[in-house]
Amino acid sequence: LFWNNVTDYQPGWPGVHDRNERSRWYCEQLEQASILFFAHNPIYLPQEHRDILISLRQDNSRIHKNISYRPKLDKLRGYSSHQPGETARLRAIMQQYSESVTNFLSEFLAPYAQHWSLDYASYRPLEEEGRDLPLHKRNDLLHIDAFPSRPTKGGRILRVFTNIHPTKPRVWLTTDRFDVLAKELAFAAGLQKIADHAASADGRWARVTKSILSRIGVPERSAYDRFMLRFHDYLKENSEFQNGCRKIPLEFTPDSTWIVFTDAVPHAVLSGQCALEHTYIVPTDALLAPDKAPIRVLESLSGRSLSA
Numbered sequence: 001l002f003w004n005n006v007t008d009y010q011p012g013w014p015g016v017h018d019r020n021e022r023s024r025w026y027c028e029q030l031e032q033a034s035i036l037f038f039a040h041n042p043i044y045l046p047q048e049h050r051d052i053l054i055s056l057r058q059d060n061s062r063i064h065k066n067i068s069y070r071p072k073l074d075k076l077r078g079y080s081s082h083q084p085g086e087t088a089r090l091r092a093i094m095q096q097y098s099e100s101v102t103n104f105l106s107e108f109l110a111p112y113a114q115h116w117s118l119d120y121a122s123y124r125p126l127e128e129e130g131r132d133l134p135l136h137k138r139n140d141l142l143h144i145d146a147f148p149s150r151p152t153k154g155g156r157i158l159r160v161f162t163n164i165h166p167t168k169p170r171v172w173l174t175t176d177r178f179d180v181l182a183k184e185l186a187f188a189a190g191l192q193k194i195a196d197h198a199a200s201a202d203g204r205w206a207r208v209t210k211s212i213l214s215r216i217g218v219p220e221r222s223a224y225d226r227f228m229l230r231f232h233d234y235l236k237e238n239s240e241f242q243n244g245c246r247k248i249p250l251e252f253t254p255d256s257t258w259i260v261f262t263d264a265v266p267h268a269v270l271s272g273q274c275a276l277e278h279t280y281i282v283p284t285d286a287l288l289a290p291d292k293a294p295i296r297v298l299e300s301l302s303g304r305s306l307s308a
């Protein structure tokens with residue numbers, strides 16, 4: 001199965017002589033759509049921070065969705081307290097968490113360090129079971145990740161989660177990996193149309209316009225990004241797929257951490273509360289098994305380059 005229990009890592013890799021090879025091997029496992037699981041959180045997180053984060057779960061009136069943190073701008077979203085001190089404290093906790101995850105990954109997945117770009121971190125204090133969200137935002141339906149506001153041009157979405165709930169597991173479903181789903185469903189979702197348009201004269205003109213718009217902050221999506229957004233929506237809309245596909249439940253126990261490329265590992269969260277998460281974008285040049293990247297899978301299916 002696509003799952004690795006990581007038992008040989010401690011901060012600093014004590015006692016591990018071939019740490020560079022271990023690190024590369026774990027990157028390759030991830031790129032082949034495995035989930036790396038740590039039964040105990042390897043990321044530095046002071047107990048006091050954990051306690052404060054957990055106490056927020058009772059605070060539903062101030063939290064309407066996930067709390068997000070943008071490390072490059074030191075900006076917190078999704079939380080507002082009447083006491084400005086509380087907001088500043090939460091921002092400082094998220095800032096520290098972001099730094100700690102980056103330190104951990106720089107060592108554990110050393111080949112990617114220096115190459116990734118820091119995306120957002122988040123804290124998810126709400127119970128996932130029974131959340132009432134619009135269809136495309138529902139995370140209890142199987143999907144692959146794609147972010148409308150942050151196109152990757154083929155770069156991969158690496159995410160690290162930690163379940164900080166003291167007693168409740170976080171429960172996910174997964175199914176066949178991206179390459180299998182793409183073979184079955186990418187054409188039905190419109191892959192060829194998107195790929196052919198990108199290669200056409202119209203598509204080239206559209207790129208000129210978009211590169212101008214990108215200067216005023218409109219995200220510039222490649223054909224790959226357009227397809228991945230479409231595929232994300234297509235999977236959530238497709239009740240035949242949702243009901244009929246093979247389902248593999250995954251349980252992330254309290255205090256566990258897991259790392260996964262969520263652009264290639266379809267997932268749905270069924271229940272759980274109080275998870276920390278951090279996202280990194282790993283560019284295609286930094287990959288150890290680039291042929292496994294969704295962009296290469298889609299390029300080989302469609303016979304077109306999708307990076308522009």
Ligand SMILES: O=C(O)CCC(=O)C(=O)O
Nearest residue numbers: 124139145267268269275
């Ligand atoms: O919060 C989770 O466990 C995963 C939710 C999800 O699918 C996502 O954030 O993309």
Ligand SMILES: [Fe+2]
Nearest residue numbers: 139144145262
């Ligand atoms: Fe997701």
